[in-house]
Amino acid sequence: MSRELVADRDYRVPAGCGIVGVMNQKGERFSGEAITKSIATMRERTNGLGGGFAAYGIYPDFKEFWCFHLLYDTQQAKLDTEEWLKVYYRIEKEEPIPTADVEAIEPRHHLWRYFLELRNHTEKEELKLTEEDLVINTVMKVNRDIEGAFVVSSGKNMGIFKGVGYPKDIARFYQLDRYEGYIWTAHGRFPTNTVGWWGGAHPFGILDWSVVHNGEISSYGINKRYLQNFGYHCTLFTDTEVMAYLFDLLVRKHRLSFEVVALILAAPFWEEIERLPDKERQFYSTLRSVYGSALVNGPFAVVVANSRTLVGLNDRIKLRPLVAAVKDDFVYIASEESAIREICPSPDRVWAPKAGEPVVGRLSV
Amino acid sequence: MAKKTVPSEFIIERDDEKCITCQVCCRMCSNDVHTYDPELDEVNSDSTKCVGCHFCEMLCPTGAITVKRNPSEFKINANWTARVINDITKQAETGGVLLTGMGCDRPYPIYWDHILLNASQVTNPSIDPLREPMELRTYLGRKPDRIELESSDDGPGIKTQLGTQLKLETPILFSAMSYGSISLNACISLARAATEAGTLYNTGEGGLHRDLYKYGQNTIVQVASGRFGVHKEYLEAGAAIEIKIGQGAKPGIGGHLPGEKVSEEISQTRMIPEGTDALSPAPHHDIYSIEDLRQLIFALKEATRYRKPVGVKIAAVHNVAPIASGIVRAGADFVAIDGIRGGTGAAPTVIRDNVGIPIELAIAAVDSRLREEGIRNQASIIAGGGFRNSSDVIKAIALGADAVYIATAALVAMGCHVCQKCYTGKCNWGIATQDPYLTKRLNPEIGTRRLVNLLRAWSLEIKEMLGGMGINAIESLRGNREQLRGVGLTDTDLKLLGIKPAGEAW
Structure with missing residues (x-):
């Protein structure tokens, strides 16, 4: 393993951050320029060691295909990965992810994207797996077992673009002004030690989930072990990965609404629960006792997206900043109000969500 | 009674200057260690009967009694220690199984003393339990892996039936x-x-x-x-x-x-x-x-x-x-x-x-x-x-x-x-x-108070430690071995305990 890979692959690196999410709830697409401007205003929250973006609706011509963004260290890693992919998928299209020369960005990896169709595979039948389960298995396999390969995103009609640098430079590097999406999220990172590996930047993605996250999870140790019960292996040592898997487990597998998930991840205090009427108290207590290990403790502000939703959430005592705003069909969520005002000077409403109170933007079409 | 061949474990030291021969020790010791000699108007102690419970020491109004370990020593021998020799002697005399009470007192490793806790510094804030809620409540009992919800007119309800849980504060x-x-x-x-x-x-x-x-x-x-x-x-x-x-x-x-x-x-x-x-x-x-x-x-x-x-x-x-x-x-x-x-x-x-x-x-x-x-x-x-x-x-x-x-x-x-x-x-x-x-020496009201105090004191300390780790609910610590580090343990111990050695970061 090359020296650059050391940081996030092998250690948990605490980081401070700036985060933003923008969504058009009618599904109207807009370019990556706005989100770039927005995250760039929060330069003080970052130190140039990580920036990234997630974009939804950017591959309308391939929207039926699983789109994998890959990061390779070596040509061999690419060969190994493709060999593995071909067992399960038909490759509709593959190409390098287009990039521009940006002085501040030192490319370190081969960046590749694939549009894939899952083959009818006996494993799926035999193990009664859903298509999504198989995709997750593929991602886990590549990230865990293939040296020098890392799946950056693995959803449909979406992709994650990230690297080491300031977010503004990363946006220029990936030419994000040329993409149009209806949800964009962005992340600027302030890791506490040197990070050379691009995979460690955010957003973190699995299936069509993307997570940008500002925080350090004190419950990491148990959240990670809890997820292992359900077959999620945290291959990176990042809190963000844990957050993404928790959302996948609770929303996709356990079919809970984002509002209920918020009650699990940022559970209300017993003191508050005691004051509720019988039925609600019963509901809240059961949630807490069943999902205690999924409680995310410690400071966090997180913006999570999937193809139909943009969610912002704070920890249970709001130890990190998060501001939300709406304007017409747009929902904005950011670490700082300035980041919203930069691209939406006069929102209909701006507010600071309370601890544990989710902000949810939903696709209405 | 014949003189015991096993030396007494403790020595009672009585400070005659302080002893007022009130005889509380004589009345109270269930092992009949202390006796009053009316002729000499003095209290004597038979150390061979003393079990080292310190009850007399606690009661003595003038602090005249000190219970000490018997300094009498056998020839130093790493194998044939005093304990070994005394045990054999007792068994030779009685032919019986040696009995004891309480827990094992042998010096096996106490791993707790080789495990250290974490605390927050800079990258995440510690939480002050005096100012913020800090939750120790715990529910014991079988829990399902997931719950299923049903919606009704008055909000979401839970379809999954949860077995009875034991609620602990x-x-x-x-x-x-x-x-x-x-x-x-x-x-x-x-x-x-x-x-x-x-x-x-x-x-x-x-x-x-x-x-x-x-x-x-x-x-x-x-x-x-x-x-x-x-x-x-x-x-x-x-x-x-x-x-x-x-x-x-x-x-x-x-x-x-x-x-x-x-x-x-x-x-x-x-x-x-x-x-x-x-x-x-x-x-x-x-x-x-x-x-x-x-x-x-x-x-x-x-x-x-x-x-x-x-x-x-x-x-x-x-x-x-x-x-x-x-x-x-x-x-x-x-x-x-x-x-x-x-x-x-x-x-x-x-x-x-x-x-x-x-x-x-x-x-x-x-x-x-x-x-x-x-x-x-x-x-x-x-x-x-x-x-x-x-x-x-x-x-x-x-x-x-x-x-x-x-x-x-x-x-x-x-x-x-x-x-x-x-x-x-x-x-x-x-x-x-x-x-x-x-x-009748144990007053249940006092016993209750002391037990409640102990639980309260430990709970307060647990809250302080939790808060230091930046955690405000005990369930976020349960099984969270990342918050532990081993010191002075072998690789095998660390592996079995599932914890990292002190000095290793996340």
């Missing part, structure tokens, strides 16, 4: 101590303290005295191999039922309450004739395998109409993880594991000191195994066996226990000085005795 319970092994006043103190502190105490295998039924909601009733005092009303009286298979102080062997302790009250509570020995067989004679255990678990659940969680207590032995897994699969709602340092009212010394494994390793092994098998949610883990302070407790929870059983610490809170002579029935502190002259 702090993750510390009082472990099993039977009425018989300890006095009724001690039982009353435990029951009242559990009620006041919002936790549970455990009857042990002694049945439930009539006067204690009112504390049922804070009681775990035990069903042990002797089935003493087990009847329908008893099972229904408690909040939960615990099947006792084994105990850390004496894994694999039964129990024996001598007939002289079986008073009228105890006879009624245990449902055995007065004055007869109460013998608990080593195994349950209806449990010779895991499937038999399943039958008993479900027989008890049937008997209580599935309203009470049923748990199983085992001693921590080499194969503890697979055994615990089997117990969970057999339907137990909680598994209590008792480590080698767990206490007892009476056990053969050789068993107490040589059988079983430390609770630290057992918690780590069981928690990991249940997680590997995806059944950790199905049962709670209660760990017991020599918990001395709040840091032992918090480390146990971080290793993976849901809650902790304490008994020796509770006895110490009530006065016990761990002299290890519980089996003699002469406990000067009025705890491990049925002698009415001695039991």
